[in-house]
Amino acid sequence: SVPPGVLPLCHPPSAWGRAAWQPLGPLRAPCRAFSNNKILVELDESSGVATMKFKNPPVNSLSLDFLTEFCISLEKLENNRACRGVIFTSAVPKIFSSGLDITEMCGKSTEHYAEFWRAVQEMWLRVYGSNMVTVAAVNGSSPAGGCLIALSCDYRIMVENPKFNIGLNEAQLGIVAPFWFKDTFVNVVGHRIAERSLQLGSLHPAPEAHKCGLVDELVPEEKLQEKAVAVMAQWLALPDHARQLTKSMMRKAVLDRLVAHREEDIQNFISFISKDSIQKSLRMYMEMLKKKKS
Amino acid sequence: SVPPGVLPLCHPPSAWGRAAWQPLGPLRAPCRAFSNNKILVELDESSGVATMKFKNPPVNSLSLDFLTEFCISLEKLENNRACRGVIFTSAVPKIFSSGLDITEMCGKSTEHYAEFWRAVQEMWLRVYGSNMVTVAAVNGSSPAGGCLIALSCDYRIMVENPKFNIGLNEAQLGIVAPFWFKDTFVNVVGHRIAERSLQLGSLHPAPEAHKCGLVDELVPEEKLQEKAVAVMAQWLALPDHARQLTKSMMRKAVLDRLVAHREEDIQNFISFISKDSIQKSLRMYMEMLKKKKS
Amino acid sequence: SVPPGVLPLCHPPSAWGRAAWQPLGPLRAPCRAFSNNKILVELDESSGVATMKFKNPPVNSLSLDFLTEFCISLEKLENNRACRGVIFTSAVPKIFSSGLDITEMCGKSTEHYAEFWRAVQEMWLRVYGSNMVTVAAVNGSSPAGGCLIALSCDYRIMVENPKFNIGLNEAQLGIVAPFWFKDTFVNVVGHRIAERSLQLGSLHPAPEAHKCGLVDELVPEEKLQEKAVAVMAQWLALPDHARQLTKSMMRKAVLDRLVAHREEDIQNFISFISKDSIQKSLRMYMEMLKKKKS
Numbered sequence: 109s110v111p112p113g114v115l116p117l118c119h120p121p122s123a124w125g126r127a128a129w130q131p132l133g134p135l136r137a138p139c140r141a142f143s144n145n146k147i148l149v150e151l152d153e154s155s156g157v158a159t160m161k162f163k164n165p166p167v168n169s170l171s172l173d174f175l176t177e178f179c180i181s182l183e184k185l186e187n188n189r190a191c192r193g194v195i196f197t198s199a200v201p202k203i204f205s206s207g208l209d210i211t212e213m214c215g216k217s218t219e220h221y222a223e224f225w226r227a228v229q230e231m232w233l234r235v236y237g238s239n240m241v242t243v244a245a246v247n248g249s250s251p252a253g254g255c256l257i258a259l260s261c262d263y264r265i266m267v268e269n270p271k272f273n274i275g276l277n278e279a280q281l282g283i284v285a286p287f288w289f290k291d292t293f294v295n296v297v298g299h300r301i302a303e304r305s306l307q308l309g310s311l312h313p314a315p316e317a318h319k320c321g322l323v324d325e326l327v328p329e330e331k332l333q334e335k336a337v338a339v340m341a342q343w344l345a346l347p348d349h350a351r352q353l354t355k356s357m358m359r360k361a362v363l364d365r366l367v368a369h370r371e372e373d374i375q376n377f378i379s380f381i382s383k384d385s386i387q388k389s390l391r392m393y394m395e396m397l398k399k400k401k402s
Numbered sequence: 403s404v405p406p407g408v409l410p411l412c413h414p415p416s417a418w419g420r421a422a423w424q425p426l427g428p429l430r431a432p433c434r435a436f437s438n439n440k441i442l443v444e445l446d447e448s449s450g451v452a453t454m455k456f457k458n459p460p461v462n463s464l465s466l467d468f469l470t471e472f473c474i475s476l477e478k479l480e481n482n483r484a485c486r487g488v489i490f491t492s493a494v495p496k497i498f499s500s501g502l503d504i505t506e507m508c509g510k511s512t513e514h515y516a517e518f519w520r521a522v523q524e525m526w527l528r529v530y531g532s533n534m535v536t537v538a539a540v541n542g543s544s545p546a547g548g549c550l551i552a553l554s555c556d557y558r559i560m561v562e563n564p565k566f567n568i569g570l571n572e573a574q575l576g577i578v579a580p581f582w583f584k585d586t587f588v589n590v591v592g593h594r595i596a597e598r599s600l601q602l603g604s605l606h607p608a609p610e611a612h613k614c615g616l617v618d619e620l621v622p623e624e625k626l627q628e629k630a631v632a633v634m635a636q637w638l639a640l641p642d643h644a645r646q647l648t649k650s651m652m653r654k655a656v657l658d659r660l661v662a663h664r665e666e667d668i669q670n671f672i673s674f675i676s677k678d679s680i681q682k683s684l685r686m687y688m689e690m691l692k693k694k695k696s
Numbered sequence: 697s698v699p700p701g702v703l704p705l706c707h708p709p710s711a712w713g714r715a716a717w718q719p720l721g722p723l724r725a726p727c728r729a730f731s732n733n734k735i736l737v738e739l740d741e742s743s744g745v746a747t748m749k750f751k752n753p754p755v756n757s758l759s760l761d762f763l764t765e766f767c768i769s770l771e772k773l774e775n776n777r778a779c780r781g782v783i784f785t786s787a788v789p790k791i792f793s794s795g796l797d798i799t800e801m802c803g804k805s806t807e808h809y810a811e812f813w814r815a816v817q818e819m820w821l822r823v824y825g826s827n828m829v830t831v832a833a834v835n836g837s838s839p840a841g842g843c844l845i846a847l848s849c850d851y852r853i854m855v856e857n858p859k860f861n862i863g864l865n866e867a868q869l870g871i872v873a874p875f876w877f878k879d880t881f882v883n884v885v886g887h888r889i890a891e892r893s894l895q896l897g898s899l900h901p902a903p904e905a906h907k908c909g910l911v912d913e914l915v916p917e918e919k920l921q922e923k924a925v926a927v928m929a930q931w932l933a934l935p936d937h938a939r940q941l942t943k944s945m946m947r948k949a950v951l952d953r954l955v956a957h958r959e960e961d962i963q964n965f966i967s968f969i970s971k972d973s974i975q976k977s978l979r980m981y982m983e984m985l986k987k988k989k990s
Contacts, residue, residue: 262598262601263598278938278942279934279935279938279939279942280934281938282935282937282938283938284938284941284942284945285942287945290945290946294593295593295594295597296593296594297594298592298593298594298886299882299883299884299886299946300883300884300885300886300909302946303883303943303946303947304850304851304912306942306945306946307850307931307934307939307942307943307946308930308931308934309934309938321594324598342602343601343602346573346574346601346602346603347573347576347683349576349679350572350573350575350576350577350578350603351573351601353578354572354573354578354579354600354601355597355601357578357581357584357600358584358593358596358597358600358601359597385937389935556891556892556895557892588887589887589888589891590887590888591888592886592887592888615888618892636896637895637896640867640868640895640896640897641867641870641977643870643973644866644867644869644870644871644872644897645867645895647872648866648867648872648873648894648895649891649895651872651875651878651894652878652887652890652891652894652895653891
C-alpha cells in the first residue's frame with residue numbers, strides 16, 4: 109500500500125512530452141510501503157529548481173528503500189510544472205553515495221534480487237531520461253552506483269578535495285558493471301578511458317576525475333551549492349522544449365537499449381549474484397567493511 | 403529550367419568511385435533557375451585546389467538560392483578531374499556563414515519547406531561525402547548551418563579572433579538540430595562535448611572552439627589563406643584513391659543514416675517548423691535581429 | 697603437418713570462459729609447418745607474466761611464418777593457467793614491428809593471399825580478444841600492423857625517443873586499413889583523431905602519439921621493462937573473472953563485426969591486393985626500401 113500523498117510509480121509522468129523513454133509504457137515498479145525520510149527534497153518555486161539531498165547514513169547506500177523513495181521523489185518533481193531542474197547532493201559528510209547496498213545482494217531470495225535490480229534500473233532510467241536539467245553536486249566520495257547517479261546527470265560539479273574519489277569500481281569487488289553503466293560511462297569519458305577505468309575498477313581522486321572528464325568542474329566545498337545554482341541557471345536559460353528534445357536525441361539509443369533488454373538484464377543479475385563464488389566474495393567484502401569501521 | 407553552362411543536380415558525379423554515398427541513386431534536387439553569383443569559385447589548375455568564397459551579404463545566410471548554387475558549384479568541382487581539393491571561406495567580413503536563412507522557414511508553404519530542407523540535406527551530403535579534400539578557412543562567426551559546413555570538412559582552420567564564434571546554437575532559437583547535424587558534431591568532438599554544447603546551444607569563441615576540438619587550428623587572420631593552402635598540400639600529398647576510400651570508411655555510417663531516412667527527415671522538419679509556437683519564436687527572433695541591425 | 701609439441705590452431709582455447717569471441721567456433725587457421733624461432737617467449741611462473749619478444753630481423757615484419765608462430769605462442773599462453781598476462785616487445789633495436797610483410801602481398805597466388813590475410817585476422821582476434829592482460833612495451837617504431845598489435849593491447853608504453861614513431865600509415869602506401877584496424881583505432885583515440893590520422897597515413901613520433909592518446913605512457917628506454925612489469929602488476933591485482941568479463945563487454949561489438957564478416961573481408965583483401973595498380977605501387981615501395989637500405 110502506498111502512503112497517502114505519495115504518488116505510486118505506476119503511471120508514467122504526465123508532463124513527459126517526447127522524453128527519452130516515453131515508449132516504455134506504464135512502469136512496473138512495485139507500489140509498496142517504504143520509509144519516506146532518506147532524501148530531503150526542497151523546491152524553490154521562484155527558480156524552478158529542486159534539491160534532492162541524500163540522507164541515508166552512514167554512507168548513503170542505495171538500498172531498496174532508498175531507491176524507491178528516490179524514484180517517487182523524482183517522479184513528483186518531474187510531474188510538477190513548477191520544477192524545471194534538480195540538484196542531487198548529499199547531507200552526509202564526506203560521502204555522496206557509496207553505491208548499491210551490498211546487503212540487498214547478499215543471502216536474499218531470487219524475488220528480492222529481482223525487485224532490487226528493477227529499482228536500480230528504474231533509478232537510472234529516470235535520471236538519465238529526465239526532462240529536467242539535472243546537476244550532480246558531488247560533495248564526497250562516489251563509488252559504483254553513486255558514480256552512476258552523477259554520470260547520469262547533465263552536469264557534474266565536485267568538491268576539489270583529493271580525498272574524495274569517484275568511479276565505477278565494481279571490478280575491484282569481483283563483479284561487473286552492467287552494460288548500461290558502461291554505456292553511460294562511455295558517453296561521458298569516451299571508449300578508451302572507460303575501458304581502462306572499468307577494467308581496473310578505478311576510483312579517481314577529484315582532480316584526476318576532472319582531468320579525464322568524469323566530472324566537469326571542481327570547486328571548494330563552500331562554493332559547491334552556489335556553483336550548482338549558477339550552472340542550473342545557465343541551463344535553464346534555454347527553452348525547455350528544444351533542450352529536452354536535444355537531450356533525448358543524445359541519450360535515446362542508450363536508454364532504449366536497457367528498455368529493450370530489461371527483463372534479460374534482471375535475469376542476468378540474478379544468476380550472476382546467486383553464484384556461490386560471488387556471494388562469498390561479497391560476504392568477505394562486507395566483513396572487511398565492518399572491521400574497517402570498528 | 404537550368405541556365406546554360408550550369409550542370410543540373412540530376413546526375414550523380416561521374417568521378418565518384420566508391421564514394422561515401424554512392425548508393426544514393428540519382429539526385430532529386432530541383433533543376434531550377436537561380437542567381438549564380440553568391441559564391442566566388444576559383445580553381446588553381448596547377449595545384450588542383452579550388453576556393454569557394456561565400457558572398458551573400460550581409461551574413462552569408464544559407465538561402466535556397468545559396469544552397470542551390472553551392473551544390474551545383476561543388477558538383478562541378480567534384481566532376482572536374484583537375485580539381486582535388488576545395489577550400490571554403492567567406493568574402494563577407496567577420497562572418498563565415500550565419501547558417502540557414504530563417505526567412506525560408508517562416509510563413510512559407512509546405513512545398514517550400516520541403517524544397518528548402520532537401521537542399522540543406524543535399525549540401526551536407528555533398529560536403530560530408532565529398533571525394534575531394536575539404537578545408538574550412540573560417541574567417542568569421544559561424545553559427546548553426548555555418549558551423550555544419552565547417553564540421554563537414556576534413557580540416558578546420560579558424561581566425562584566432564575571440565570575437566568570432568562557432569557552434570550549433572539551434573537550441574537557443576527554440577529549435578532542435580537534426581540528427582545528422584548531431585552525428586557530424588559527435589564525430590568531431592565526441593559524445594560528451596556534443597551533448598553539453600547542443601543542449602546549451604553554445605557558441606564557442608575561437609579559442610574555446612579550438613580547445614574542445616571543434617576547430618583544428620587557430621591562425622592570425624592574415625595567415626589564414628596561406629595556412630589553408632599549406633594544409634591542403636599536406637592532404638593532397640596522399641594518393642587520392644586510398645584517401646578517398648579511408649574517408650568513406652569513416653563517414654559512411656553517418657551518411658547512410660540520412661540517406662535511409664531522408665524523406666522522413668523532411669516530413670519531420672515540415673511538421674516541426676509548421677507549428678504555431680515555432681513560427682512565433684522564429685518571427686520574434688527575426689524582429690530581434692532587425693532591431694539589432696538598426 | 698604440425699611439428700611435435702606445437703599446438704595446432706584448430707581448437708579454441710579451453711580456458712576461454714566467456715571471452716570476447718567465444719561464439720566463433722573452431723578456428724580455421726591452417727595447421728602447417730613453420731619456423732619456430734621468430735618470437736622469444738618467457739614465462740615467469742611466480743608472477744604469471746609472460747613476455748613475447750619479437751625477433752624477426754631486420755624489421756620484425758609480420759610474415760605468414762611470424763603470424764603463425766605468434767598465434768600458436770599466444771594460444772599456448774592463453775591455455776596455460778599459470779599465465780595471466782603477456783608483455784609484447786621487440787628484440788630488434790629501434791623497431792617494434794614494421795607491420796605486414798609486403799612480400800607476402802606481392803606477386804603471390806590468390807590462395808596465398810587468403811591464407812596470409814586469415815592469419816592477420818587471427819592475430820588480431822587473439823590479441824584484441826585475449827583473456828590475459830596485454831601490455832605493449834613499444835621499444836621502437838611501429839607502423840601499420842605493428843601499430844595494430846599495440847592498439848589491441850590493454851595498455852601501451854612507448855620509449856620516449858622522438859625518432860620512434862607509430863601509426864596506421866597504410867594510406868601513404870596507397871592502400872586502405874581494413875575496417876577492424878579502424879574500429880580498433882577509433883576505440884583508442886576517438887573518431888576525429890582516427891579520421892585525420894588514417895586519411896593522412898600519419899606516423900606519430902612518440903611524444904605526439906602520447907599527446908593524442910595513441911600510447912598511454914612514455915618512458916626512457918632503460919625503464920621500459922620495469923614499467924611494463926609494474927603496469928602488469930597493477931592490472932593483475934584485479935580478480936581475473938570480473939576483469940575479463942569487463943574487457944569482453946568493451947570489445948565484443950568490434951570483435952563480433954570481424955567474426956561476422958571474416959570471409960567477406962578476405963575476399964575484399966584479395967580483390968584489392970590483386971589489382972595491377974596496387975601491385976605496382978607495392979613493388980615501387982619495395983624498390984624504394986631496397987635502395988634506402990643499400
